[in-house]
Amino acid sequence: xxxxxxWGSLEPEMxxxxxxxxxxxxxxxxxxxxxxxxxxxxxxxxxxDNPKFIGSFGNVASTLATMTxxxxxxxxxxxxxxxxxxxxxxx
Ligand SMILES: [Zn+2]
Numbered sequence: 001x002x003x004x005x006x007w008g009s010l011e012p013e014m015x016x017x018x019x020x021x022x023x024x025x026x027x028x029x030x031x032x033x034x035x036x037x038x039x040x041x042x043x044x045x046x047x048x049d050n051p052k053f054i055g056s057f058g059n060v061a062s063t064l065a066t067m068t069x070x071x072x073x074x075x076x077x078x079x080x081x082x083x084x085x086x087x088x089x090x091x
Contacts, residue, residue: 020074028061029082041072051078 018058022039030036034046053062065078 005019020072022074022076024076024078025081026078027083031065031080032079036078038069038072038074038076040074043069043071045076061083062064 007089019064020040024036026036032047034044036045037043038045038052045067049067051067053067055064058076061080063080065080067076067078068074069076
């Protein structure tokens with residue numbers, strides 16, 4: 001495993017103000033076009049926010065990325081789904 005995510009280091013300590021966490025499900029296309037917004041502060045987030053793509057093995061495209069919102073510091077976990085899959089859920 002070349003890439004590992006240190007979730008342990010992100011564990012909030014009891015009693016302290018917890019950093020926000022948010023899961024976002026979107027298509028890769030929408031992400032690349034900056035159509036994704038932070039659910040906490042509604043700031044637009046996208047490829048310019050230094051996302052870390054994880055879960056990529058060999059030639060399989062990564063389906064998960066993590067990044068921090070530059071405004072509110074919420075930890076965002078972005079799960080990429082197929083456009084068709086997303087459409088099916090919406091309709
Ligand atoms: Zn935010």
